[in-house]
Every structure is written in structure tokens, then in C-alpha cells.
Amino acid sequence: MSSQRSSKTFLQLKYGEALDTAATKKSITSLLSSHDGTEVIHHCLKEGARWGMSPDSEEPNTLEAVYILSGKLKLHRPNEGSFLEAGDFLAGQPVSEFIVLTALEDSEFLYITSNPVFHYYSSDTRNLEMLAIEIEKKDGYTADHCFRIKELSMLVGEKMELNSESLQKLHFGALLHDIGKTEVPESILLKPAKLDEEEWTIMKEHTRYGATILRKTNITHFILAAEVVEQHHERYDGSGYPKGLRRDEICLEAAIVGLVDSYDAMTSERIYSKARSKESALTEIKQLRGIKYHPEVVDYFLSVIE
Known part of the structure; x- marks a missing residue:
């Protein structure tokens, strides 16, 4: 500790x-x-x-x-x-x-x-948590987005029988996955239209920003979770960001959060996108199994969500 x-x-x-x-x-x-x-x-x-x-x-x-x-x-x-x-x-x-x-x-x-x-008790966690909630609301999500990501990620992690260290890493990585958006200019974060190339480059840096924020706390479980925050937009085929990691280069906890976050984004009503049905989202996830998403994570996710 x-x-x-x-x-x-x-x-x-x-x-x-x-x-x-x-x-x-x-x-x-x-x-x-x-x-x-x-x-x-x-x-x-x-x-x-x-x-x-x-x-x-x-x-x-x-x-x-x-x-x-x-x-x-x-x-x-x-x-x-x-x-x-x-x-x-x-x-x-x-x-x-x-x-x-x-x-x-x-x-x-x-x-x-x-x-x-x-x-x-949890004063640092609470401060970061409230900050994460506010930034998600600005980004077009409802206030409980962070908790949905955390809860579903934990259910998948427990289904996969991850050990306590991995579960703590997953818990805080999922809860604070988008904390780095606090460093993204509001002109970009609140833009209702599609981001241009320069703006998108800045937006993608939120993963690095978030990891830096957590590592600077010098708190064990936040430092542990920083890797999840940094990698949750990496994809199995190497098409993600910020480093273009592939397959097992991506930590398992980040692969879980990345999949759950994608599912929640697909099924959430946001300012610039309509919510898709659960069936439509699951169909896409199945099609991208082993391409964008870790195949084993997809299998466990489906066993939980279905």
C-alpha cells in the first residue's frame, strides 16, 4: 500500500x-x-x-x-x-x-x-472519480458511464478468474479510463461535429495524459491502473492508439476495458451519435473478435452480457 x-x-x-x-x-x-x-x-x-x-x-x-x-x-x-x-x-x-x-x-x-x-478513506479516489464523471458528462455520456464501465469490466474479470492484483488494476483502470480528457481543450471535447485530423491527434493523447495523472499520485493502485488507462484504446490488430500495440502487447485488463468501453459507446445516446441496439452492438463485437478485440475477452464478455 x-x-x-x-x-x-x-x-x-x-x-x-x-x-x-x-x-x-x-x-x-x-x-x-x-x-x-x-x-x-x-x-x-x-x-x-x-x-x-x-x-x-x-x-x-x-x-x-x-x-x-x-x-x-x-x-x-x-x-x-x-x-x-x-x-x-x-x-x-x-x-x-x-x-x-x-x-x-x-x-x-x-x-x-x-x-x-x-x-x-478514498479521498483521492473520490476526487479523481468526480472529475472523471464531470468530464464524461461533457463528452456526451451520462453521469454513470464510468460506473457502468467499471462494473461490467469487473464482472468480466471475475468471470475470467483474475487474481486480486489484476482485479484492483482493472477496477481503477476502468473507473478512471478517461481521466486524461481533463487535459483536452473543451473546444475539442465539446465539439458537436466530427474532429479534424489535428483535433483528433490531440484527443487521442488523453490516454497518455490519464496515465501520467495516475502515476503522479504515487498511490499504488493508481500507478497499477495507469497501464490500463494508457492502453484501453489499443486494438488486437494493432490499429489502436497511442502506441499501436498488438495482441499480447496489450495488457489483459486494458483489453477488457477497451471492449466494454466500445460496447457502452455503441449502446449509449450521445450528442453526436444515436444509441444502437444491444443486438447490433453484439453482432459487431462478434464480427471483430480476433481483429479489434481480444478473442478470449470477447468470449467471456459475451458469456456475461448475454
Whole structure:
């Protein structure tokens, strides 16, 4: 985990807090006790919500522990998945691996940490998230575009049984995939007509801009996600940008986000384009399997979306 406190965990509660239109919160957090830098935090995760921790090489003496109170959670690990139920316990001093827990049913657990984090929970994530939402609205999407990309990408990643490190990378890469558009002039971003060649060249730089923004945070999970942000417009046949990467040169998480983002763009109503039907979008994706899109990712995506 990064030395910045807000990097310690990520929650899926923002969907409920950041958007006025969101129906329910996916997670509820409360501080039970705090003394001399140690905190006991109570988490309630709704079914399908996720929570995670990252290693922190700069805080080698930090103790972190999770004690399951109720429900059932899946712990995503390399080449395997294990399940945690009431009475199960995880601890590390410090945490030495990426940990992602997915609630398979409504669940509760205690998170104990010797480094106070509660009042800093996800402040950096929230700031970047709100910025990403605003930029997507300007670019013609609805406010929940980022969350749709993140949620569908995570469903595909879990279906592919990615480990916790990959899931954290996917989570933040998907959520903040277009954060670099904050560096694109509004005259280009808000242009209702087709961009000319010079404008399109500038627009394509948003992938590099986004990666730079995340790397400058010096927060572990943002640095991890920067590669996804930079590569999510790369295509399997090398026709994408910014580097024209091909096949396995593209990280798997970026291949997932690139496909999901394309599907959402096809099926979204925007200022300069009409929404296509789900069937039409899926037909195009199937036709471009192994051409624009990673074939294995397409197969898993279809198994989720259909």
C-alpha cells in the first residue's frame, strides 16, 4: 500500500454517494473505535460489492486485519479462489499481497489497522472519480458511464478468474479510463461535429495524459491502473492508439476495458451519435473478435452480457 492513507482500501460505495440517481449504496462503513493511531472499522458489503487492500512497502510496520462477522466473501488469489465466512480471519504486518474480496451475499466484517485511515478513506479516489464523471458528462455520456464501465469490466474479470492484483488494476483502470480528457481543450471535447485530423491527434493523447495523472499520485493502485488507462484504446490488430500495440502487447485488463468501453459507446445516446441496439452492438463485437478485440475477452464478455 502507498504511504498515503487514502490508498489503503477501495470501496464500491461511491456509486451510491457520487450520483443523485443511484438507487442504493453498495457498501456502508462506520468507525467503531480509534485510539493512538489504531482503528476498528465496521464494513457492510451488499451482495456483489467489492473491497480490497494493497501492499505498502513504505509502511512496513502497519498491522492490518480483517475479521468476518457474517455472510460469504470470495478472496481472489492467483490460480485459485477461496471463500471467507463468519469467524474467518486475515492479517498481515504489513499486507504483502493484493487482496480483493467480493461479497457473494450481504456480508459484514471488521477491518483493523494500526495506521489511521477512516477520515481519509478514498479521498483521492473520490476526487479523481468526480472529475472523471464531470468530464464524461461533457463528452456526451451520462453521469454513470464510468460506473457502468467499471462494473461490467469487473464482472468480466471475475468471470475470467483474475487474481486480486489484476482485479484492483482493472477496477481503477476502468473507473478512471478517461481521466486524461481533463487535459483536452473543451473546444475539442465539446465539439458537436466530427474532429479534424489535428483535433483528433490531440484527443487521442488523453490516454497518455490519464496515465501520467495516475502515476503522479504515487498511490499504488493508481500507478497499477495507469497501464490500463494508457492502453484501453489499443486494438488486437494493432490499429489502436497511442502506441499501436498488438495482441499480447496489450495488457489483459486494458483489453477488457477497451471492449466494454466500445460496447457502452455503441449502446449509449450521445450528442453526436444515436444509441444502437444491444443486438447490433453484439453482432459487431462478434464480427471483430480476433481483429479489434481480444478473442478470449470477447468470449467471456459475451458469456456475461448475454
